[in-house]
Amino acid sequence: MRYAETGYNLEIDLTTGNIERVETDPREVEIHLGGQGTAAKMLWHRVGPEVEPFSEKNLLVFSAGLLHGTPVPSATRTSVDTFSAQTGMYSHSLFGGFWGPELKQAGYDKIIFRGRSPKLVYLYINNDKVELRDASHLAGKGTLETAECLKEELGDLKTQVVAIGLAGENRVYMASMEHYNSSASRGVGHIMGDKRLKAIAVRGTKDLYVARPEELYDICTKQYKKIYDQGSSVMTHSHNERWHTDVFAWGFARERRRGFWNKELEEEWKAVTDSVFVRFNGCFNCPIDCHAAIQVPGQRPYIYKCYGKLTYAMAAYKDVKFNYEMLAVTTEYGLDSFSTPQVLAFAVELYDAGILTDKDLPNFPKDSGERFFYLVEKIVRRDGVGDALANGVYHAARQIGKGAEQFDHNTTKKFEQVPLKLGALNYPYFLMTATGAKMNITQIEGSFPQNPIPDPKRRKAFVDKWEAAPQRFKDYYMAWEPKTQPTIEAAVNIADWNETMHYIDDSVGICAFVSAFKGQFDKSSYHINNYPSFISPATGIDFTQEKLWEIARRNRTLIRAMNNRRGLRRKDDRPPEDHWKQRIPDVEQHLLDEFYKFKGWNREGIPTKEELYRLGLDYVADDLIARGILKEEESFEKEAVAVKEEKK
């Protein structure tokens, strides 16, 4: 008997229409947990570095988390994993809502798509009935509109739908997948479009068993209450936007406007929000209603979360009203609200600099807001210069040329970063931004506070009740004085802990918003200390902190190696040049050295044979060696000696 997982995946060949239900290996749970972890292993084995992201051989994998469908609260985030045409690298995103649990209830842990459909289709799953169906009537339809159409034609409101919009259909790199109140952004939507897959509609009514029901139930009901109590300060519920408007840069990630926010503005923006707000809502079996349903008169309704309220407004130097109107359009087109505003603001800068002209953008409006609406229409249709812009800032800059490359100042590994432009170099954040494989800092950071509390007494009080932290992080935090940097050793450990928590969350399917992202506020309901007490009774396998940490490290290392196989090296591990005003190149390189060493990677940032074998990833080591990417006997220390000798 399988516990917590169904034990079956769906393998869908879109080229031939073949559908298979495949039993999975129960031992994988102990090695990779599930979700992102098992998806990564599948991608390693089945998608070689020679496979182009836009090709039939690329896989698109939807993974419900290990804990989806169990009583564990807030287990809602489905992992989507593939290779991105934008970065040429491994691409990963997540979406919440109801879809993942419903997939488990239908009897499947994962759906693996390969090939490319000859025409636009959608996948319909109703328990054992799995069909690829014609989606020509849905072509060009919005994401939520598609869900509405499918529910109506299937005659079942309980069907859960994830869909792409026009952006995904046209393989726009910023395309997202949208489901109810959540979206998978960060480079997966364009692959769904390339596969000619418009949507997946799932309905499931089966049981899913856990190993020790009473024990799990008891801890879950307590956890549910705890999450509710800790989740009271949800950003969506607040009208005070001082933090976002102060900290993040406006325009094309160009300038900070400190002091922009004031009380009158708060009242003004609150009045706007009140006029379009419909209700807060949440995801399956989660007591935090951190999403807000919005209805702008004359536009389609949608649901947004958190900073999504401001990303377009700040990029266009507009207000919250503009942002609400913009989201109504971009949600239906299926566009990522982090990277898209960056691309739009980039195009505006190119126009203002004379690099894009009226020939490229005929009748280009004067107002920055109208410009954004204008550009979105061009991008989602890949119309004219929109075809280049649809490839994101990095590629568009090079396609447009004429000096546009100089404007590409906020990408890392060809991917748009959050608009952060700060003063002094921050050690852990340098490491996370430089090396993170989840592309957006929000998916890497979170467990360790971003600043020390100045008063040592209050700092001590925080540390004393800081549930989420293993002891060494409490020590690092106590030793951290304001306006100083944590030590290199501390920085390396902090960066590692931060990303480790996300690697656990994204394999078991728990939302980072009640876990990895909240450690810094001492409000993480899930953390390394209590995770085993949920995963063990659910799966019947005894997990410990150490074991989970090791699995996260294994999954992380595997993904690193996957990207190394596609060419990722040390030179690529660099944040945008202007991310911090003050840069210290030798310290940064030292940080990278120490981080690589800590992770068991060599000087080029490639996991060593020794480390890979230790993690049971011998097949990865053997492959890297066979390809000449890794040498047989290689470790960070040995290389350092070799480098020194060479210098002599």
Add this chain to the structure above:
Amino acid sequence: MSVDEKKKKKVIKIDVDKCNGCRACEAICSAFHAEPKYSNINPEKSRIRVFFDPIRDVYVPVYASEYTGAECSGRGEFTIDEKTYDECCFCGASCPARDLFKDPDCGLPLKCDMCLDDPPQEEPLCVKWCLSDALTYEETDDDEEKEEPKDEMETGLKSLIEKYGFKKVMEILAEKEKTAKGKGAKEE
């Protein structure tokens, strides 16, 4: 419960404006009523469901009431506060017109027991775990004569009898008894 005890009218009150659609009520209900207890959270087996249509901002929790053998004649639409609701979403009946409140494995009707199942709870668990207070529980004195609540098996049998007729059900039961006895004899 002793027969002499004064009967209480037990009601789950529903405030559709407060529901945030998390469906924790479905999760907890199906866990409590699962066999073995708490073993899974299959919402399809829950005796409370949320009618859910976010595009129209419809979030209506409704709990399972009586089984009915025939669908009702009128199914209208109600407009309340400029929102249109299907009449169906206010009805808790397990009826042939829809797939709601039927055990997905055997098709038998499900009915809310106010969590008085073993062990009896102080209030229905959906109410206890609805932290947004969309669900509240009310007990009032009930002077009306009421028939004793039937247990699940009785409700199931009643529906089978209504559907297939008393005779047919008895025939099958007699057949089953014979087979069971036959098997028992062999095992002995």
